[in-house]
Amino acid sequence: MLIGIDTGGTFTDFVVLHGGGVEEFKLSTDHLHPERVVAEGVEQILATYPEACETIEIFHGTTLGTNLLLEGKGARTALVTTKGFKDIVEIGRQNRSDLYSFKALKPKPPVDREHRHELNERMLHTGEAVIIPTDPEIEVLAGQLGKDKIEAVAVCFLNSYRNPDNEKYVGEVLARSGFHVSESADLAPVYREYERFILAAMNARIGPFFKQYLEELERLLPRMKIQIVQSNGGTAPIGMVKKKPIHTVLSGPSAGVLAASAIGKTIGKENLLTFDMGGTSTDVSLYDRGFSFTDGLMVGGLPLGLNVVNIETIGAGGGSIVTLNKALVLKVGPESAGSVPGPMCYGCGHHLTVTDANVVTGRINPETFYGGKRKLKVEPVVLAFRELGRTIGRTTEEVAEGVIDIVNTMMAGALKKVSAGKGADPSDYILLGYGGGGGLHAVDLASRLGMHEVIFPPHTSVFSAFGLIQAKVTRDITQTVMLNPRRITYEQLDRFFGLLEKKILKEFDEENLVDRAKTDIIFARSLFIQYAGQGYPLEIPCDRLYLQRFHLEHKRLYGFEFPDKATDIVNLRIRAVLGTSDQEMSFFQEVSSIVEAGGLTRKKIFLGGSWQDVRTIGRASLPPGETILGPALVEEAMTTLLIPEGWHFTRDRYDCVVVTKENPREVS
Amino acid sequence: MIDPIKTEIIRANITAVAEEMGVILRRSSFSTNIKERLDFSCAIFNRTGELVAHAEHIPVHIGSMVYSMRMLLPRMQRTRETIIVNDPYSGGTHLPDITLITPVFADDSKEAAFYVANRAHHADIGAKQRGVMPLVTSIEQEGVLIRPVEFTQDGQINRKVLNRILNNVRTFEERLVDLTAQVSVNQRGVLRLSQLISHYGLDNLHNYLDSLLDSSESVIRTFIAKLPQGTYSFEDVLDDDSFSQTPIAIACCATVEDNRLTFDFSSSADQVKGPLNTVEAVVASAVYYCLMGVLQEEEIPRNSGMMRPIRIVTRPGSVLNPHYPAAVGAGNVETSQRIVDVILGVLRQLIPERIPAASQGTMNNLSFEGLDTKRKRYFTYYETIGGGAGAGPDYDGTSGVHCHMTNTLNTPVEVLEHQYPLRAIRYQLRRGSGGNGLHKGGDGLIRELEALVKLTATIISERRVHPPYGLDGGNSGRVGKNTAILKGLAENLKSKETLFMENGDRITIMTPGGGGYGKA
Numbered sequence A: 001m002l003i004g005i006d007t008g009g010t011f012t013d014f015v016v017l018h019g020g021g022v023e024e025f026k027l028s029t030d031h032l033h034p035e036r037v038v039a040e041g042v043e044q045i046l047a048t049y050p051e052a053c054e055t056i057e058i059f060h061g062t063t064l065g066t067n068l069l070l071e072g073k074g075a076r077t078a079l080v081t082t083k084g085f086k087d088i089v090e091i092g093r094q095n096r097s098d099l100y101s102f103k104a105l106k107p108k109p110p111v112d113r114e115h116r117h118e119l120n121e122r123m124l125h126t127g128e129a130v131i132i133p134t135d136p137e138i139e140v141l142a143g144q145l146g147k148d149k150i151e152a153v154a155v156c157f158l159n160s161y162r163n164p165d166n167e168k169y170v171g172e173v174l175a176r177s178g179f180h181v182s183e184s185a186d187l188a189p190v191y192r193e194y195e196r197f198i199l200a201a202m203n204a205r206i207g208p209f210f211k212q213y214l215e216e217l218e219r220l221l222p223r224m225k226i227q228i229v230q231s232n233g234g235t236a237p238i239g240m241v242k243k244k245p246i247h248t249v250l251s252g253p254s255a256g257v258l259a260a261s262a263i264g265k266t267i268g269k270e271n272l273l274t275f276d277m278g279g280t281s282t283d284v285s286l287y288d289r290g291f292s293f294t295d296g297l298m299v300g301g302l303p304l305g306l307n308v309v310n311i312e313t314i315g316a317g318g319g320s321i322v323t324l325n326k327a328l329v330l331k332v333g334p335e336s337a338g339s340v341p342g343p344m345c346y347g348c349g350h351h352l353t354v355t356d357a358n359v360v361t362g363r364i365n366p367e368t369f370y371g372g373k374r375k376l377k378v379e380p381v382v383l384a385f386r387e388l389g390r391t392i393g394r395t396t397e398e399v400a401e402g403v404i405d406i407v408n409t410m411m412a413g414a415l416k417k418v419s420a421g422k423g424a425d426p427s428d429y430i431l432l433g434y435g436g437g438g439g440l441h442a443v444d445l446a447s448r449l450g451m452h453e454v455i456f457p458p459h460t461s462v463f464s465a466f467g468l469i470q471a472k473v474t475r476d477i478t479q480t481v482m483l484n485p486r487r488i489t490y491e492q493l494d495r496f497f498g499l500l501e502k503k504i505l506k507e508f509d510e511e512n513l514v515d516r517a518k519t520d521i522i523f524a525r526s527l528f529i530q531y532a533g534q535g536y537p538l539e540i541p542c543d544r545l546y547l548q549r550f551h552l553e554h555k556r557l558y559g560f561e562f563p564d565k566a567t568d569i570v571n572l573r574i575r576a577v578l579g580t581s582d583q584e585m586s587f588f589q590e591v592s593s594i595v596e597a598g599g600l601t602r603k604k605i606f607l608g609g610s611w612q613d614v615r616t617i618g619r620a621s622l623p624p625g626e627t628i629l630g631p632a633l634v635e636e637a638m639t640t641l642l643i644p645e646g647w648h649f650t651r652d653r654y655d656c657v658v659v660t661k662e663n664p665r666e667v668s
Numbered sequence B: 001m002i003d004p005i006k007t008e009i010i011r012a013n014i015t016a017v018a019e020e021m022g023v024i025l026r027r028s029s030f031s032t033n034i035k036e037r038l039d040f041s042c043a044i045f046n047r048t049g050e051l052v053a054h055a056e057h058i059p060v061h062i063g064s065m066v067y068s069m070r071m072l073l074p075r076m077q078r079t080r081e082t083i084i085v086n087d088p089y090s091g092g093t094h095l096p097d098i099t100l101i102t103p104v105f106a107d108d109s110k111e112a113a114f115y116v117a118n119r120a121h122h123a124d125i126g127a128k129q130r131g132v133m134p135l136v137t138s139i140e141q142e143g144v145l146i147r148p149v150e151f152t153q154d155g156q157i158n159r160k161v162l163n164r165i166l167n168n169v170r171t172f173e174e175r176l177v178d179l180t181a182q183v184s185v186n187q188r189g190v191l192r193l194s195q196l197i198s199h200y201g202l203d204n205l206h207n208y209l210d211s212l213l214d215s216s217e218s219v220i221r222t223f224i225a226k227l228p229q230g231t232y233s234f235e236d237v238l239d240d241d242s243f244s245q246t247p248i249a250i251a252c253c254a255t256v257e258d259n260r261l262t263f264d265f266s267s268s269a270d271q272v273k274g275p276l277n278t279v280e281a282v283v284a285s286a287v288y289y290c291l292m293g294v295l296q297e298e299e300i301p302r303n304s305g306m307m308r309p310i311r312i313v314t315r316p317g318s319v320l321n322p323h324y325p326a327a328v329g330a331g332n333v334e335t336s337q338r339i340v341d342v343i344l345g346v347l348r349q350l351i352p353e354r355i356p357a358a359s360q361g362t363m364n365n366l367s368f369e370g371l372d373t374k375r376k377r378y379f380t381y382y383e384t385i386g387g388g389a390g391a392g393p394d395y396d397g398t399s400g401v402h403c404h405m406t407n408t409l410n411t412p413v414e415v416l417e418h419q420y421p422l423r424a425i426r427y428q429l430r431r432g433s434g435g436n437g438l439h440k441g442g443d444g445l446i447r448e449l450e451a452l453v454k455l456t457a458t459i460i461s462e463r464r465v466h467p468p469y470g471l472d473g474g475n476s477g478r479v480g481k482n483t484a485i486l487k488g489l490a491e492n493l494k495s496k497e498t499l500f501m502e503n504g505d506r507i508t509i510m511t512p513g514g515g516g517y518g519k520a
Helices: A034-048 A050-055 A064-070 A135-147 A165-176 A193-220 A238-243 A251-267 A354-360 A379-392 A396-418 A438-448 A460-468 A490-510 A546-558 B004-028 B059-076 B159-166 B172-200 B202-225 B280-294 B331-350 B413-419
Strands: A002-007 A011-018 A021-028 A057-062 A077-082 A116-119 A129-131 A152-156 A180-183 A225-229 A235-237 A271-277 A282-288 A312-314 A320-324 A330-336 A430-434 A453-456 A473-483 A519-531 A538-541 A567-580 A601-607 A610-618 A632-635 A640-643 A647-651 A657-661 B040-046 B051-054 B083-085 B097-104 B114-121 B230-238 B248-257 B260-264 B310-313 B365-372 B377-384 B422-430 B444-451 B455-460 B481-486 B489-493 B496-501 B506-510
Touching (some): A002 A034, A002 A251, A011 A034, A011 A460, A021 A034, A034 A057, A034 A193, A057 A251, A057 A460, A064 A193, A077 A193, A135 A165, A152 A165, A165 A180, A193 A238, A225 A238, A271 A396, A271 A438, A312 A396, A320 A354, A320 A379, A354 A379, A354 A396, A396 A438, A430 A438, A438 A453, A438 A460, A438 A657, A473 A490, A490 A567, A519 A546, A538 A546, A546 B172, A640 A657, B004 B040, B004 B172, B004 B202, B040 B172, B040 B202, B051 B202, B059 B083, B059 B097, B059 B114, B114 B172, B159 B172, B172 B202, B230 B331, B248 B331, B280 B310, B365 B444, B413 B422, B422 B506, B455 B506, B481 B496
Parallel strands (some): A002 A057, A057 A225, A077 A152, A152 A180, A271 A430, A610 A632, B260 B310
Antiparallel strands (some): A011 A021, A225 A235, A235 A473, A271 A282, A282 A312, A453 A657, A473 A567, A519 A538, A519 A567, A601 A610, B040 B051, B040 B114, B083 B097, B097 B114, B230 B248, B365 B377, B365 B455, B422 B444, B444 B506, B455 B496, B481 B506
């Protein structure tokens, strides 16, 4: 039995794959104890399938790390570095983030001035240690850190990418003194000190919290195999994540893109803009016949310095709070009501939210919301919108629709940024809408962006959790080596990679991941090559023809090559993917032509400034292949799809609801 | 009808072309200046030479490219090839900045539809004395002078022109790659623009881009209309020109009149012997930068439409409009910063709430060259060092950052040590150097480097005598300081100096702090 669990800001989503069947449900996220909700969901599943206990594999996505970093929280962290260089993390690259702002702002460093310490230590770029740190000095430092009540320490020395001995030595001493230690070269043995130091400091900041969270999870779910999804689109077992939690920064959102990739391949449509609207935030990304990866992700203005799936996140979702500022202008978010107290219609909260606006305008059915498990209170919401309307001279419904308009504008902006902002015309793409709120907002966004097609995949409301169970254990290491291909044979390169492979195998063994009988590990080797003197190497697959491939790729990308010029091999990268044969299954099953009973009914919703009569139908009752005209609402247990006038839709054999613009030519 | 969504898509598309050009240049070049410090710019001009898009790079380049293009447009209209230029007196800024412009033609039309351009700061341009920006008295001594000339023949690099450049520099292999990259970058720009032309149609594309230029112009006209009419002036000084210790006056007088804004720099000092002179293109870029900064809140589209109601006046024979062959090597990097200080000094009298105290006011240009005996090659290396930013009406100044006319990245210590015979000893904040005040100025930096072989070092810096001003009762920032340890003896250095270093000698640059704002 495979269980995907995606902890979001508002809900924790569960998807269960068992004996060919798929089940899904949601629980409210508990911000103080997110692990308890995870355990509660698993207990519910076990109550139904007690016999499955022995075979459970859990795939978990969590935003714990991201939230700690974005909110500036985390452990009390210190940074220990080479004498003369304790300000590297504050100086940054000396540049300001906005060229034309006189404020010349730089991101706040992850460690304050008073907690940055220097040691007499120096490593050269050749790997020669000219100054080795001494025990008495480290002990004095450890004493100071203890006095400062420091919990986590980032050990960051110059040129450690070349020789990590000094970092390791100091790291071991501090770890014995009880600190959570992050060594920069252990996380990413690549050159450029600022980016590497920041990475280590961020890992240190979230380390202790993450460790505690995972230990609690292990205690609550004994004997179950738990894997955590990472930002590279693969998973890692708990033991590895405890040491390097920074790899989970995009854990949740990258699962959504994984699922998008799988459905895109299944239905043969791989030009997608993904739109995942949750309760607290919305994630968008461009998927064009493959993931786009980036080494340039910024988290709270700081470079992450890891290879991750390229995703844009904005603070707008169903729970985003509506406010009226002094100038009587309506604002939505970025604060969220979460699941507790939740939107006003839940009956506990005092803040109006996007979800409340969807209730007042009739888009959300208060009787069937959340699978009918949560009866919504509509009256106080209507009163609150009426009050708000009086203040700004609008009717109750007009204000509510205005709120939807504002949040849609914000989300369209994020979609524009990942598409048009990169020179890709959104009208060449299909919008893939999912997450709890995706269904109500996606088609309007497509209209705004001049797009012609929207697809709501199966399991729309928990689609990211569905992506989780398709992830495989993945580990990548990038190592700066600075080799000259003229002085090194292919066999020597092979040995270097052999060492990295051994390192990964050892990590896998420590986690008991490798069952030699039925586990395949697929290693992919690549080289980062540049002409001697350049600064941005190209990633080239490593085989005997690598140099020829490099010249060709350089010519393709930049328009010129110098086949006689000397080259450098800057980095080696190895990516190991662990695949077991039983994971090679098709996750999307064809729907049968027998549909649930229940035909079209009619309902009034407020749309485009007036109450309109629209068709409503349950998703499971849609006969596959039949086309229906908008305006319409398609209701399912955990979400609702809104198809406005001018669009029609059909349900395909994989249970995708495909929405198409009528007369698309009129658009441009 | 101009559709706002389409306009946004076209704006983003054309900006993406400039950005792609920038990415290629950065990723394929050799000069540390280009690849690590991003000291380059890429831009796209329309048929009349107005700037329609640029990748967000270095302000000192962008504004001056607009001016250069205006000067070069008649020359560009006579060619179908890529033109190369670095002559400051015919469209360049200073010799290390080499600019390549290529016309873009739609189908077989005779008139160019667009021009794509890139300008990059080369680490070596063959100065007659050692140093990237040597302390000399005429442009001939500053390096190879390239007057506008066809650099390609049927799109292929013209070997004759290329060899004339390569034969006159010290590090020709680096120059070969960087110039090849620059040509290639423009070719990519041409390709992408041709694709946009065939996708949207030339007339359609021009219409949308014209509307963006108009909207930029209307934003600044609305802004000027709100300013109080009249004439306002402000003056500051440069420390010296390296040949005498006399301060050099830089003055600005602004007039607001009938929806127009005039910046007159005529009462600045006469041209000087040393390389602190600068051409009018650089003055124009300082004006462009300051207006962009002031108009942040207006979210003005970034193109040259905003320069239409702006007039710039300089006096021929002055330090800001010198006669040929005055040396201009450091004008671009140092004088430009003081021009910003005086423009902001004037604008403060018009819109005080948007103007900060003076920032470090220098780029602290440090360069090294010599024979690298370990790597067996001759090397040149150049860097600029950040300092304190000025505090504002409601914020403290940022520490250790590049201000105003530059935003180049530092060279990481690990890259520096891997590629050059230099070792970093210290790179930290210069605590307490920011001016005190209700809001504190940002702190400067301390950078100490050790020579590992015999080499020549040149420092060109400012604000070593006259500090960055504070505002509203805030203190000025501390002046910068340059020192060296040569053969074990400590020495104070001047603001601009060339010195010969042996293995083990050290140089330390302490950069100025920013001015404070308001009484402490």
